[in-house]
Amino acid sequence: MKLQGKVAIVTGSAGGIGRGIALAMAKEGAHIAIVDVNEEKGKETLAEVSQYTEGLLIIKDISLKENVYEIVAEVVKKFGKLDIMVNNAHVSRQAPFIETTQDHLDLSFGTGFYPTFHFMQAAYPELKKSQGKVINFASGAGIDGQVTQTSYAAAKEAIRAISRVAANEWGPDGINVNLISPIALTPGVEQWRESAPQLYDAMINKIPLRRLGDPEQDIGQVAVFLASADSNYITGQTIMVDGGSIKLR
Known part of the structure; x- marks a missing residue:
């Protein structure tokens, strides 16, 4: 029970990687605030989390700054503190570089970068008290410059940048700020596998470990590690956490 009694906010945790992280942390004893806009799926995640720990479902649009501060306040009111901030939520649209529009950029930064930035600012006072952990999300799309991913890659690399700044500034406060860059078999990827099996197989063959990560067992366990004293x-x-696809130097 590496996270016994800890309190975590996990954005975008109604499904996919966020759900996997929420479950992995719940099984290690953390109380989980599930933050999403999908109420139906959010209730399903809450039911799963509640088998192991106390959960809280918050349905709010995190692209609105005021909602972010309200979420942090609601979690602290409910549980009395905040130890772990997981900024997982992000929405984007693919397009070739020359066809990327302002709307594409606004969507990616508005759902990914700005909520991450605002949650970090809103959570800081509580994380300073608890000497807590921030877990943000990077992507091979930005690190490797994947085609058609201009808006997503830009937002993810911006998140990496502010995470490094915060790590330097908040280190003296005992706050750790790290990022996970994952490849995972999410419901969306499963749908793509069914519709384009040859492309899926080609992708798998480029991964040294020859499989996609499991949201809970692979990505979630690394999140638990980054959230724990370890x-x-x-x-x-x-x-x-990508099966060896990218080796950083």
Whole structure:
């Protein structure tokens, strides 16, 4: 029970990687605030989390700054503190670089970068009290410059940048700030596998471990590590949880 009694906010946790992280942390004893806009799926995650720990479902649009501060306040009111901030939520649209529009950029930054930035600011006072952990999300799309991913890659690399700054500034406060760059078999990827099996197989063959990560068992367990005392001497790092696809130097 590495996270016994800890309190975590996990954005975008109604499904996919966020759900996997919420479950992995719940099984290690953390109380989980599930933050999403999908109420139906959010209730399903809450029911799963509640088998192991106390959960809280918050249905709010995190692209609105005022909602972010309200979420942090609601979690602290409910549980009395905040130890772990997981900024997982992000929405984007693919397009070739030359066809990327302002709307594409606004969507990606508005759902990914700005909520991450605002949650970090809103959570800071509580994380300073608890000497807590921030877990943000990077992507191979930005690190490797994947085609058609201009808006997503830009937002993810911006998140990496502010995470490094915060790691330097907040280190003296005992706050760790790290990133996970994952590849995972989410429901969306499963649908793509069914519709384009040859492309899926080609992708798998480029991964040294020849499989996609499991949201809970692979990505979630690394999140647990970064949220626990086991990672107390790690900060400002991007952890590649991608089966060996990208080797950072």
